[in-house]
Amino acid sequence: MEKRRVVLTFPYQLIDQPITYHLIRDYNLVVNILRAKINPEEEGRLMVEISGDKKSLDEGMDYLKRLGVSIQPLVKDIRWLEEKCTHCTACLSICPTGALSVERKEMKVSFEKDKCIACGLCILACPYRAIEISF
Ligand code: SF4
Ligand code: SF4
Incomplete structure (x- = not known):
């Protein structure tokens, strides 16, 4: 099995x-x-x-x-490392669920774990390695 x-x-x-x-x-x-x-x-x-x-x-x-x-x-878990995030927004368009979003006024990116389906697409999109996965 x-x-x-x-x-x-x-x-x-x-x-x-x-x-x-x-x-x-x-x-x-x-x-x-x-x-x-x-x-x-x-x-x-x-x-x-x-x-x-x-x-x-x-x-x-x-x-x-x-x-x-x-x-x-599917990866097991996604971790967004806020301290490494530069809020460049490169990951936003790739995220299919809106788990990564930006507050436009302050251009501040945030991560909502509940919305994340752990597809892993954002990993490659992030130039600052601010998103980690574990398999
Ligand atoms: S793993 Fe997929 S759903 Fe989760 S934040 Fe990254 S792109 Fe969005
Ligand atoms: S691509 Fe990486 S550094 Fe840029 S906003 Fe997304 S998580 Fe932050």
């Missing part, structure tokens, strides 16, 4: 599709939804832990890719 923690990003055309149902029924996988964020007009994101044997997991991932779902491995 293997476990994979991933972020699934799917286009709005797929939002109504029973994707997790198919993963469970057709691929014999256990799907635990850790967090979900749906923008009906745009796209959906699911942070999930999927368990099953390796072959079923590989086939399930292939099924998702064929549908057009993007799959990113």
